Amino acid sequence: MTDADRVTTDERTGGMSMADERATAGPRVGEGAEDRHRDQTGERDHITPSIELKTDFASTHTEDEATAGAAIVLDVRDVAVYYGDFRAVAGVNLPIRMNEVTGMIGPSGCGKSTMLRAFNRMNDLILGARVEGLISYHGIDLYGPDVDPVEVRRRIGMVFQKPNPFPKSIYDNVAYGPRIAGQRKGLEEVVERSLRSAALWDEVKDRLKDSALSLSGGQQQRLCIARAIAIEPDVVLMDEPCSALDPIATNAIEELIRQLREDYTIVIVTHNMQQAARISDRTAFFTTNVSGGKRTGELVEFDYTDKLFTNPGDKRTEDYLTGRFG
Amino acid sequence: MVSTLLDPKTKERVQKQITGGGVDWRGTAFVVVLLAALLVTLAVLVILVADQLQLGWGVFTERTWDFLNGTLRSQPDDPVIGVKQGLVGTFWIAVFTIVLAFPTGIAAAVYLEEYAPRNRFTSFIDLNIRNLAGVPSVVYGILGLTIFVQQLEWLTKGPTLMAAGLTIAVLVLPIVIITSAEAVRAVPQPLREAGYGVGSTKWEVIRHHILPYAAPGILTGTLLSLARAVGEAAPLILVGAITGRLASEGSFLDPGQLTERFTAMPIVITTWASRPQKEFVPLAAAAIIVLLAFVLLLNATAIFLRNHFERKREGR
C-alpha cells in the first residue's frame, strides 16, 4: 500500500501528512486496521480484541504536527467542566484539527454543548462555571490568567441552536462584528463576502437594510453564520445549528458547512447522528456516566467518522448508533 | 342483549340534574359586587378629576395667560395672582430629576443586572433599594433638610431650589432603578449570547444590544418617576418651600434661581387649598388642573408606551 493510495482514500479529510495518519491510527496501528478502514464494506471483523478506544490522543501528538498540514487548533487535555459543584463533563481528551469538521454526538445531557461552549469561553457567562484541565488554542492556554475572553471569541466564533440575529438590519448584523473590532472602511465588502460564504447573498442582496427578523428561520441561521464568519475567525463552533430548522433549510446549512470547511475549522454538536455522518470528518461520541449517583458526561470514542459509524470500538458507541439507547 | 341506554327513570333524573340547575344566584350576586367595586373606584376617581375641572375652569376661561404667568399673592382677588413661580419651581425640579436621577438610576440598574456577582452583598443592595422605594416622602424631606440644606449649604445656599431638586432626585432614584432593572432583566438571553459570541465586550453588549432592547421599558419607568417627582409636596415643605409671597421674579431659564428660595406647583396648591377665603378654592382647583394635566399626560404616555411595546414584542 503506497502513501498515494492512502492519501486518495482520505481525500475527504484533505491533505493530512502521513505521520499524522499513522499517529491517529494510534494503538490500533497495524496493516489490517488500515485495510479495513479503506475497505468500508461495513463488515465487522475484530482484529485486536476490544481495545479500549477512549484513546488518549494526547500521548500521540507530537510537536511536528503543528507545522504539518492538519494541525491541531484546539487541544483538549483531561478537561472537566463544572457548574458549581456539579460536574457536567469530565476526562475529555480531544484534538480539534484545522480545516476539518469535528462532530460531537451523543444523547442529551452528556455535556456536548457544555464542552463546545468551553471552547470559546461562553461558559464564563454562567455563574459558577469553571474548567479544569487544559484547553489550548495554537498552544496558548485558553483559560490562562491573562487571556481576554473577548479576544478568544473573536477567533473562535459560535452559531447557536436557535437563530438569534440582532434586531437590526441584515447589513448591520453582519457588519457588527467587524465594526466593534475596529474596522471602519471596507465594511460593504466584508458584508458581501460573508453573505456569499454563507450562501445567503443572492437572497438578500437587494434588501440589506431590511430587518434581520423578517427572514425565515433557515435564512436567519445562515445570517448568523455570516455574522460569525464576518470577523474571520479561525474556528466556528456550531451548537445544534439545524435543530430548529426544517429539512430543506437543514440541507442548505449542511451544504454550507461542507464548503466552509475549506477556510475554517468547524466543531459541530448535533443530536442527529445521520447529520454527523454526512458532514463531519471526525466524530466524538459522548455519553453520560451515571456511576456514583452523579451524571457526568464523558467522551467515549473519537475517530474518523466513517470508522466510528461502521466499526465503532466501544460497545456504548455501537449501542447508541444502533438505537439501543439515547 | 343488554340495553346500554338508561332506563327512563334514571334518564329523567340525570336530565334534570344537568339542565335544571336554575340560575346561579350567588354567582351572579358575586359578580355584581365585584363590578360595583370597580365602578365605584372608577367613578370616584373620575368625579375627582371632574370636580377639579368644574371648580377651576372659570379661572382658566377668565384669565388663562395671566394665571399661568402670575405670582403668589396673599389676596385671592389680586389680579396678578398666578402660578408661574410654581411652574418654574416644578420645571427645575423636573430638570434635576432627569439629569441626576435618570442616568444614575439606569447605570445602577445595569450594574445590578449585568455586572454584579450574585452574592449576599448584591442581595442586600437589592433589598435596600426596595426599602428605599417604600420610605415615606416626608422622610426624604428630612434627608434633604439635613444634607442638602444644612450640610451642603456651601453648594446649595440653604433652603433653595437646588436643595429641593436634589432632594426629589434622590427620592425618585430607587423607583428608576427598580423599573430599569426590570426592563434590563427582560432582555432575552440569546441576544446577549449573540453579542458576546461575535467578540463584544460587556459594555458593547450593554450599549449595542441590551439598552436599545430595554429602552421602552426604561423610558416607561422614567416617565412614571418623573410624574411622581413632580407631584411631591411633603419633602418640599421640609426643605423650606415658600408658602407665602415669593420675592423671586421667576423666569424659567435663569439658573441663578437655583440658589434662591423657591416654590413649586404642589406647594402652591397646598397653600391655596389651606387658605380660609373661599375665593381661593377656584384658584386652587385651577392650579390642580395645570398639575394634573402634566402628571396624567406623563402617566398616560408611559403606560401607552409600555403596552405598545409589549404588544409589539409579543407579536414577533
Add this chain to the structure above:
Amino acid sequence: MSMTEARPAPRPMPPDALNGDTRRKAREMVVKYLFMAAALASILISVLILWSLVSEAWSFISQVDVSALNTIGWFPRRGLYDLPTLIVASLIVTGIAMLIAVPLGLLSAIYLSEYARPRVRKVVKPTLEILAGIPSVVLGFFALQWISPEIIQNIWSSAGPQTLAAAGVGVGILTIPLMASVSEDAMSAVPGSLREASAGIGARKMTTTLRVVVPAAISGLTAAFIISASRAIGETMVVFIAGGGGDGALYTADPLDPGLTMTAAMASVATGTDNVVGEGLTFQSLYFVGFLLFVITLGLNLAADVFVRRVRNVY
C-alpha cells in the same frame, strides 16, 4: 482545494496573542466602576437617611422630659410632645383608608383578573394605573372640598370641616389603585391550570375564584395589603390639608375630630414663618417622629418583602 497546494502552516501564535487590548480593558473597567458607584449610591442614601434621623432624634429623646411624651396633646411649640396623639391618629387614618382601599381595590382586582373580558381589561387596567398617579395634594384638596362636606358632615353633622375621617377617606381613595394593581398582579400569577382543574371538577366560577385562586395568591395579596398600608401610613399631604390640626392637636380617638398624624405633624413643625432653621426641642421633635415613622415603614416593607419572596418561590 488541490492536494498539491501547500496549506499554509498555522501562523505561530505569540503567547500573549489572546491578551486583548489594554486600552479596551481599561475602558471596560472604568465603565464597571462607574456603574458600581451608581449602585452603591443607594447604600449611601440609606446611610444618610439614618444619620439625618438618628442624631437629632437621639438628641430629642435624651433631652426631653418624659412627662411631655404623654400629655394632653401634641403641641411642639409649647413643649408638649404626646406621642400617642400622633400614633393613634395615624392608626385611625390608616385604618379608615384600608377599610376603603382593601375591599374596593381587592374586589376590583378580582373582577379584572378573573371576570373581565380581555378588551375591558385592556382599557380599565391602564386607566387605573394612570389614575394611580394622581398627586396626593389633589386628594387632599378633594377631601377638604368634597368628601368632608358631602360625606362626612352629611352623615355626622357634629363633625367639623377638617376631620381624621375625611383624611382617612382621602388616603383610602389614593391607595385603591395601588391595592388593586398589586392584587391583580398576584392573581394573574396564579397559573391557569389551577383554574382549569377546579372547573374540571365542576366548581362554579365564584367557587373557583374564592376557593382556589385567592388562596393560591394569598402571599401576593398579603404583600399587596402590607404595601398599601405602608403607603397609607406614610401619606402626608392629605392629612395636612384635610385632617385638621395646625400647629398641634389634642389627643383623640374619635375619627370625627381633627387630628395630626405622624406625617402631618412633621410637615407642620416645618411650616410656618422662617422656622426651617429652628432650634430647641421643637424642631428636633420632627426628627424623632420621622425616626419612628421610618422604623415602622421599614418593618412593614421588610414584611411585605417576605411575602413577595414566597410568591416567587411558589411559582
